[in-house]
Amino acid sequence: MGKQSDKELQGKLRSYAKRYKEMKNQMHEIGFICPGSLVQRRMTCGNPKCPCSHDPEKRHGPYYQLSWKEKGRSVSRFLSPEEATLFREWVENRRKLTAIIDKMYDISQQVRDCMLPAKATQKRQPVRTKRTQKSGKPSQNAR
Numbered sequence: 001m002g003k004q005s006d007k008e009l010q011g012k013l014r015s016y017a018k019r020y021k022e023m024k025n026q027m028h029e030i031g032f033i034c035p036g037s038l039v040q041r042r043m044t045c046g047n048p049k050c051p052c053s054h055d056p057e058k059r060h061g062p063y064y065q066l067s068w069k070e071k072g073r074s075v076s077r078f079l080s081p082e083e084a085t086l087f088r089e090w091v092e093n094r095r096k097l098t099a100i101i102d103k104m105y106d107i108s109q110q111v112r113d114c115m116l117p118a119k120a121t122q123k124r125q126p127v128r129t130k131r132t133q134k135s136g137k138p139s140q141n142a143r
């Protein structure tokens with residue numbers, strides 16, 4: 001019986017390894033990554049005579065702003081539409097990469113859970129009996 005579950009385990013591990021490899025291949029295709037976020041905003045110019053000052057529809061823009069954290073501080077830059085297209089992709093790349101890494105963690109944890117319980121039940125049984133003896137009653141003091 002032990003050998004059969006070993007075979008099952010090997011089969012499982014192979015399929016996890018396959019999925020893991022797929023994730024690594026996907027990672028391979030990812031270009032530059034950019035932390036932070038890219039927002040599009042329309043702004044007022046500060047001139048009280050400009051229609052933008054009273055009509056949100058007449059605000060200027062859109063302007064593209066890329067923001068990220070640097071040494072705990074928030075940093076942001078305005079981008080041209082061309083830069084915005086480029087950095088939007090970098091931000092998207094980061095999201096994809098994070099999703100891939102999350103899946104790799106997921107698969108790895110499933111592999112760990114596949115491997116550890118089998119060993120744990122083998123080794124824990126004697127430990128458990130010792131524990132119940134210890135926590136049982138002050139028989140230890142009597143010795």
Ligand SMILES: [Zn+2]
Nearest residue numbers: 044045050052
């Ligand atoms: Zn204005």
